[in-house]
Amino acid sequence: MLDFTSFYAQLASNKLHKWLESLPAQLASWSKDALHGDFKQWQKVIANLPTTKSSLTELKSAVQFGHTDDISSGEAQQIRYLLQQLKPWRKGPFSIHGIDIDTEWRSDFKWDRALPHIAPLHNRFVLDVGCGSGYHLWRMRGEGAEFVVGIDPSQLFYAQFQAIKHFNPDPAVNLIPIGIDDMPVLKQFDTVFSMGVLYHRRSPLDFLQQLKNQLRPGGELVLETLVVEGDEHTVLVPGERYAKMRNVWFIPSVAALTHWLQRLGFSNVRLVDLNHTSLAEQRKTEWMENESLIDFLDATDHSKTIEGYPAPLRAVLIADN
16 A cells, blocks of 8 residues: 555656655655554555446546446445545545545635636646645646645545545556655746645745745745735744644734745745635534634634634735746
8 A cells, every 4th residue: 555666657757756866765764664553544444445437537626536326325335434434534525426525624715716826737747735635636637737746744644645546546646645844856846836834834934945946947836824914024923822723833924925935036926815714614524523613713703713813814825936
């Protein structure tokens, strides 16, 4: 289940071949020493998924593989049961042979807000940094990207991606379970996405530089992140928690973030979307039964988090390398 041979072969034959100098050793070490305690069980779940034939592959308007009538009722029950062993499902939604994985986040909302503003992905090499379980990777492929790579160190996200890819084993769509700190300077991707990561980084400018290090000259950065209202000097540094999250470090204003990007050498920085996260976009479901946005907001004033900070406001900025 942890065979990256096909991915390595693709790297060897394309413009990302330099990555082979470091990646195989990193993944060998990871698979030997760093596996989560539940990882073997997650791999058993994936191994037990039945092999099916999908009469439909839809990536333009959703991530949907197969129809209900492609499989028997017994297979449907088996697939649903196994996929629910990989809860919580946070990023999606996905539809597998009529089984709707109703994830915590409606990641399609975010995609629909960004898509009209980005450079066409047709024939592009695309990197998604902090890709979660890979929902957007499939949508990128649906827009015609030639080669799509997501990186995310979460092993549950990796297992969820494997489960989805089981039903559509497209070699051009890949998730590699590493973080951006493990990436060499490649400068080869045509488009780099980072959606919902910046505020989790202790050193946001270093992170933005790491994103820049992956872009070819003239490539495009698509950055989605939490922001606050204010001028170029406004940056919120929360206390111990923001919306119950411990790992939120810096939330800049759009003007401050634009200034950061320009200081690092990005050009034509533009805000293309600004959106308050709604209770329709992030919520509990049967596939994610933990606390969600409603539990993170002030019960009497949804314009504030439970800690009293401004409620989540998300911006999409695009910049040229």
